[in-house]
Amino acid sequence: MSTPPPKTAEPPSLPMHSGPPQIVSSLDLDQLEPGTRHNLHLDLFRDPAGQQLRIPVLVVKGAEPGPVLGLTAAIHGNELNGIPAVHRFVHGLDPKRLRGTVVGISVVNIPGFLLRRRGFSDARDLNRLFPGKAGGTDSQLVIMRLREQFLTHINYLVDLHTAGPGRTNPVYARVDLDDPVSVELAIAARPDLVVNKTASPKTLRGAAHALGVPCVTLELGAPQVLQPEIVMRATKGLRRIARHLEMLSRPLGLGGRPPLCNESSWVYSEHGGLLEVFPELLARVRKGQPIAHIVNLFGEIVGEYKAPFKAIVIGKTADPVAPIGTRIVHLGKLVPWDE
Ligand SMILES: [Zn+2]
Structure with missing residues (x-):
């Protein structure tokens, strides 16, 4: 008996490159026309070599007013599965039929992404430095700007991670059980598991909580690889969260709840x-x-x-x-x- 030949996955539907992103020094969502889509390069800071560090921000401003859903991927630079999930979810949205705004940062930690490592250019873990510090180190400054320029502009946050180096996870949600709205986001994403964990205020999720922004962390498989199945599940999870928030017309049916720890x-x-x-x-x-x-x-x-x-x-x-x-x-x- 012979085994069937391996399959080749269908490439996902994504737009062709349409020109350089628009460079901005602040995220002014009110200024954007309703029913439009934008690729922004947000200035975060000037590095010691005098280069501007910019992060990619994908914005879809819906035709109808509504909540602002923020997405972050790769705050740990080697955690990659969330990046195509942001791309596919955002490009799958029709601005004319969206209620509210989606703001997705596909790679928060650009130096870490390029160096294939978790930490920032100074090796610090960006997800332990909130709320950042004016006059602090490079990484503290970046976090301060991220908080001011992004976190204070959104109503909900989904932060995408993977396991650490040499480890692997299923798709699971970390959430604070005392925060019912965040728990709803976690359940809507339909992970394999929901894990209760109060976020440290030094993390992005904790910083969101401190600002009253409901937030769920989705842990997506292994680091430094793209796992097509997990990317697809994360993309669908983001879509279900948007449906749960009534940003898309199709309402979210009540699904079963995943196991809870x-x-x-x-x-x-x-x-x-x-x-x-x-x-x-x-x-x-x-x-x-x-x-x-x-x-x-x-x-x-x-x-x-x-x-x-x-x-x-x-x-x-x-x-x-x-x-x-x-x-x-x-x-x-x-x-x-x-x-
Ligand atoms: Zn992480």
């Missing part, structure tokens, strides 16, 4: 060696079930790891070379939605 934690390695993780993403494991082992280079087990509680697998490492202190498996405690 009210808390989660990582299991870390206490040994170095070659790591094998046993459960797949989203597997349910019972308390005490073996979840990983580490062998030395003679093939002898030096560490065995068991689930510390009954859990669902939210994330896992994809890198078998494990120093001591490696994150092995991210486990969530499942709870019913009404708790």
Whole structure:
């Protein structure tokens, strides 16, 4: 019996290049004509070499007034799946039939994107620097400008991430369960899982919360790759969020709610060696079930790891070379939605 030949995916429908973006130093959405689409290059700051750092902002201003939905991808420069999701969602919108405005930043962290790394040009994690600081370091200044020029102009935010280096996730939403509007956004996106986590005020989601902007973080698979299936799911998730916010004419039907975790934690390695993780993403494991082992280079087990509680697998490492202190498996405690 022969296996069928591999398939080639259909290319997504995107417009052809239409000329340079419009350079702007501030995001003045009121000035834009209703029913129009814009590619903007937003000046964020002048780097030490005197070059302007600009970020790509895709704006669709609907013909009808309504909420402003903000999207951010690649604040961690190597987290790529969100970028084509922003592109496809935004280009799939018809400005004449949109209620409200969509403002999508496809790459927040341009230096990190070019360097294929999480951090900014100074290696700082931009998602730990809110609200930024006038007169601070480059990265603090960028965050201050991003907050002023973007975050204060939107009513809702979806922040797109992936797992960290060497790790992988399903499609899951991080949200603060105490914030019902944010929870609705999370459910509308139809992720595999919703994880309750109060956001630190130093993160984009926390900064949005501090401004009263409901926000959900969507974690989308693995870093530094484009995963077509996950990009497609994220694109559809953004569309469903827009429908939920009644920005599109087709209302969102009530779907089932994904499994909910009210808390989660990582299991870390206490040994170095070659790591094998046993459960797949989203597997349910019972308390005490073996979840990983580490062998030395003679093939002898030096560490065995068991689930510390009954859990669902939210994330896992994809890198078998494990120093001591490696994150092995991210486990969530499942709870019913009404708790
Ligand atoms: Zn991230």
